[in-house]
Amino acid sequence: MPGKAIRVRGVVQGVGFRPMVWRLARQYDLTGSVWNDSEGVLIHVYGSRQNLADFIDRIPLQLPPLASLTALEVTELASPPPDKFRIVASHSESQARTPIAADAATCPACLADIADPNNRRYRYPFANCTHCGPRLSIVRRVPYDRCHTSMAAFAMCPACQREYDDPADRRFHAQANCCPACGPSLWLEDKQGRLADIANPIEHATELLRRGYIVAIKGLGGFHLACIAADGAAVDRLRQRKRRYAKPFALMAKDLAAIRRHAAINDLEQQALLDKAAPIVLLQAQGEALAAGIAPGDDKLGFMLPYTPLHSLLLAELEAPIVLTSGNLSDEPQCIANDTARKQLADIADYWLLHDREIVNRLDDSVVREMDGEIRLLRRARGYSPQALSLPAGFAAADGILAMGAELKNSFCLLQNGSALVSQHVGDLESAAAQRDYRNAIGLYRQLCDFHPRRIALDRHPGYLSSQYGLELAAGLSADINEIQHHHAHLAACLAEHGIALQTEPVLAAIFDGLGMGDDGTLWGGEFLLGDYRGYSRLAHFQPIALPGGTQAMREPWRNTYAQLRHYFDWPALQRDYPDLAVVQCLSGKPLATLDTMINKNLNAPLSGSCGRWFDAFGAALGLHTEAIDYEGQAAIALETLAATRFTAQAAYPEAWSLSNQNGVTVLGWQALWRAVLNDLQQGIENAVIAARIHHSLIEATVELLMQLSRQTGTDCIVLGGGVFQNRLLLEGVSRTLRAEGKSVLAPQRYPPNDGGLALGQAAIAAAKSLDS
Structure with missing residues (x-):
C-alpha cells in the first residue's frame, strides 16, 4: 500500500490542525499518524493512490479557523502501513520554533454554548476552544502547552479533560479549555473591594453602566474603561478623569444592527467587523447621534463587536453601544494586572469587573479602515x-x-x-x-x-x-x-508585504509622514524616492521649512503656519495685506520675534520637509487646533474631516505649487497655494471648500510630480507610504489618478502605513x- 510523508509548516499547532487531519484520514479510509515537531506538523499516511491524492488536496481546504499554511511538502514513504490512523503525542521540546496563533474572537459554537441553558458553559465568560480564545495574551514560553500559559493555575475537571483528550472534540488540546467547575472566575469590586453578595457580576455591571458609572473591565489583552456611549455626562466624566480630552473613544456594540443605528457599514467593513481578529473598524458616522464627546470634531466612529464571551454577555444586556477605551491614564500603557488596575484606575473607574486569569502579554485592540477598496490596518495588535x-x-x-x-x-x-x-x-x-x-x-x-x-x-x-x-x-x-x-524603511515595508522580490527593479515612492532623519541632517517627511531593498535615491521633496521649537512645533500647529508664511512671504507685508484674517491676528499676538531669532540662528528650529507639519500648518490657518493639539495628527484629521464634506464638488487651486531644481533634486514649493488660501479666507469662502481645495491641490501636485519622475526613470510601479496616507482623500485621490494613467500602485494594507x-x-x-x- 503506497504511503506519503507530508510536511506542513505554518500556524498548525494549538489550533485543531491534528484533529482535522485525523478526521480527514478517517473520511478517506487512510491509516498512519500525525504529530507536532519543531518544524510544524508531520503526517505519515497510507491508502489507495486516489484517496491519498484526495486527502492531500483537501488539507488546505479544510483548515481550522485559526490555522494557516506556509508550506505543504509531500514525499514517498516505503515503510509498512499501520492498522489505523493515530494522533501521536509530541515531545514537549519539539514545538519550540513553531508559530503561536493570534488571539481570536469567540467562535459561533462557543457562543451557542454560553447561550444554551442546558450547556454546562451557559453564561460562562471564559468559554473557548481550538477555534477561538486567548493565545498570545496568555503564553509565557513555548511550546504552547497549558503549563506554559496563565491557564496553568487552573487544573481541568474530568469533563474538560475528556474533551481535551478526545480527537473528535473541538476542544481537543485546547490549552485554555475550562468551564465554571475548573476555570477562571469573575467578580465585581468597588473602591472598597470585592462585592461578595453579587451573584451575577455581569448583570450588575450592566446596571451600573446604565446608571452612568464608569466600569473598568479586564478583557483579553488588557483593561478597558467602559460607559454608555449615549450618556454624554458619563463620556465627559471619563474624558476628564482619564485626561484624554479629544482623541476619539473606541466603541463596542452587541451586533451589526446596533452599529448601523449610528454608522454606515459597507461590505468590506462588515467583513472586517465579523472577522476572527475583531478589530476596531473606523466607520462613517450616520444616523442616531451618540454623545458628542465620543469623537470630537471627527466624522468617523471606531466600532468593534464583542470578541470574548465576557463582552458578548455584557453587551447582550445593553441596547446602546458602550465606550470601551484602553484602561490607562492617557499616554501610559494599558493596565493588565488586577492590582495595577486598582491603583492606576482608582481616580477614573467607579467599579472593576475582574477575573483571575492572568494577562501575560499586553495586546491593544487593532484598528482598521477601508480605503481605496481595501481594509487597511492602522494599528496592528490583538487578532x-x-x-x-x-x-x-x-x-x-x-x-x-x-x-x-x-x-x-x-x-x-x-x-x-x-x-x-x-x-x-x-x-x-x-x-x-x-x-x-x-x-x-x-x-x-x-x-x-x-x-x-x-x-x-x-x-x-x-x-x-x-x-x-x-x-x-x-x-x-x-x-x-x-x-x-526612515523613509527607505517605509518603502521597503510596502514592497515586502506585497511580495516584491529582492531582485526587482527599483520603484518610485511618495512617502509622506511626520518626520524622519534624512541623509543631510534635516528632518524629511515629504519624500519622492526611487528605491528597492538595497538602496534609494531622493528625487524630490517638499520645501524644507523650519520647525520653530522642534518638538514644540509638533504640538502647537500655529508655529508651523508662521514658519510657512514667513518662508514664502514678507510677514509685515502679509499683516498689511490681510489685517482682518483670524490667522494673521492670532499669529500677530504670538512671540514672533523669539521665533525669528530661533529660525535665523538655527536654535532649536531644524529644517523639515514634513508633509505632516504641512497639514498642521494649513489646518491651523483654517482655525483647526491652531493653539495646540491633544494627540498626534489631530489637526490633519480635522482638515480631512472638514474637506470631506465638500470634496467631490471642488477642484485644486490652479497652479498652486511650483517645482524647482536644487542640486539635482526637485523641490516642491507651496507659495501659490498659500496665497490662494489666504485670498479665499479674505473673501469669506467657506472653510470646508478651502480644505477640499487644499486636498485636491496636494493630490494633483503629487500625481504631477510622480508622473514626471515616472517618465524620467521609466518606472511604472509606485509606492505610497507613511502615516499621512492614512488620509483617505489623499490615498484614494492619488491612487486612482495614477492607476487611470496606467501606473501600478502599492500601498500598505496588512501592516500600518505609519511607523x-x-x-x-x-x-x-x-x-x-x-x-x-
Whole structure:
C-alpha cells in the first residue's frame, strides 16, 4: 500500500490542525499518524493512490479557523502501513520554533454554548476552544502547552479533560479549555473591594453602566474603561478623569444592527467587523447621534463587536453601544494586572469587573479602515500578532535580524528563516512604563522564537529610544548594526508585504509622514524616492521649512503656519495685506520675534520637509487646533474631516505649487497655494471648500510630480507610504489618478502605513544588506 510523508509548516499547532487531519484520514479510509515537531506538523499516511491524492488536496481546504499554511511538502514513504490512523503525542521540546496563533474572537459554537441553558458553559465568560480564545495574551514560553500559559493555575475537571483528550472534540488540546467547575472566575469590586453578595457580576455591571458609572473591565489583552456611549455626562466624566480630552473613544456594540443605528457599514467593513481578529473598524458616522464627546470634531466612529464571551454577555444586556477605551491614564500603557488596575484606575473607574486569569502579554485592540477598496490596518495588535510574513523571493536565507522600529507607534520585527514576525503595537516609547513594556516584549519574542539576533536594524535618528536600546543590545550580543533611513524603511515595508522580490527593479515612492532623519541632517517627511531593498535615491521633496521649537512645533500647529508664511512671504507685508484674517491676528499676538531669532540662528528650529507639519500648518490657518493639539495628527484629521464634506464638488487651486531644481533634486514649493488660501479666507469662502481645495491641490501636485519622475526613470510601479496616507482623500485621490494613467500602485494594507509598519521595512533592508555581504 503506497504511503506519503507530508510536511506542513505554518500556524498548525494549538489550533485543531491534528484533529482535522485525523478526521480527514478517517473520511478517506487512510491509516498512519500525525504529530507536532519543531518544524510544524508531520503526517505519515497510507491508502489507495486516489484517496491519498484526495486527502492531500483537501488539507488546505479544510483548515481550522485559526490555522494557516506556509508550506505543504509531500514525499514517498516505503515503510509498512499501520492498522489505523493515530494522533501521536509530541515531545514537549519539539514545538519550540513553531508559530503561536493570534488571539481570536469567540467562535459561533462557543457562543451557542454560553447561550444554551442546558450547556454546562451557559453564561460562562471564559468559554473557548481550538477555534477561538486567548493565545498570545496568555503564553509565557513555548511550546504552547497549558503549563506554559496563565491557564496553568487552573487544573481541568474530568469533563474538560475528556474533551481535551478526545480527537473528535473541538476542544481537543485546547490549552485554555475550562468551564465554571475548573476555570477562571469573575467578580465585581468597588473602591472598597470585592462585592461578595453579587451573584451575577455581569448583570450588575450592566446596571451600573446604565446608571452612568464608569466600569473598568479586564478583557483579553488588557483593561478597558467602559460607559454608555449615549450618556454624554458619563463620556465627559471619563474624558476628564482619564485626561484624554479629544482623541476619539473606541466603541463596542452587541451586533451589526446596533452599529448601523449610528454608522454606515459597507461590505468590506462588515467583513472586517465579523472577522476572527475583531478589530476596531473606523466607520462613517450616520444616523442616531451618540454623545458628542465620543469623537470630537471627527466624522468617523471606531466600532468593534464583542470578541470574548465576557463582552458578548455584557453587551447582550445593553441596547446602546458602550465606550470601551484602553484602561490607562492617557499616554501610559494599558493596565493588565488586577492590582495595577486598582491603583492606576482608582481616580477614573467607579467599579472593576475582574477575573483571575492572568494577562501575560499586553495586546491593544487593532484598528482598521477601508480605503481605496481595501481594509487597511492602522494599528496592528490583538487578532493579528504574532502572525508572521513569509518574505518574497530572494529572502529565504535571511536570518537572525532584529529590527527595533521607531519612537512613536512602535512595533519591532524578528526576521528568522526568511519570515518576518512583526510584534503587536507597543505604542509610543515616551514613558518609562512603555519602555519597560517594549524591552519585555522583545525578550518574550526572543524566547518564543528561540531567536538570537546577529544583526540589529535601527532608525537613523540618534534620539529614538528604540535606536538607543538597539545599540545597547548590539553591544551585549556582539551583533552587527544597520542604521536604516526612515523613509527607505517605509518603502521597503510596502514592497515586502506585497511580495516584491529582492531582485526587482527599483520603484518610485511618495512617502509622506511626520518626520524622519534624512541623509543631510534635516528632518524629511515629504519624500519622492526611487528605491528597492538595497538602496534609494531622493528625487524630490517638499520645501524644507523650519520647525520653530522642534518638538514644540509638533504640538502647537500655529508655529508651523508662521514658519510657512514667513518662508514664502514678507510677514509685515502679509499683516498689511490681510489685517482682518483670524490667522494673521492670532499669529500677530504670538512671540514672533523669539521665533525669528530661533529660525535665523538655527536654535532649536531644524529644517523639515514634513508633509505632516504641512497639514498642521494649513489646518491651523483654517482655525483647526491652531493653539495646540491633544494627540498626534489631530489637526490633519480635522482638515480631512472638514474637506470631506465638500470634496467631490471642488477642484485644486490652479497652479498652486511650483517645482524647482536644487542640486539635482526637485523641490516642491507651496507659495501659490498659500496665497490662494489666504485670498479665499479674505473673501469669506467657506472653510470646508478651502480644505477640499487644499486636498485636491496636494493630490494633483503629487500625481504631477510622480508622473514626471515616472517618465524620467521609466518606472511604472509606485509606492505610497507613511502615516499621512492614512488620509483617505489623499490615498484614494492619488491612487486612482495614477492607476487611470496606467501606473501600478502599492500601498500598505496588512501592516500600518505609519511607523507601526516601519520595523518590517527595517528588517527587509537589513536582510538585503546581510545577503549581499
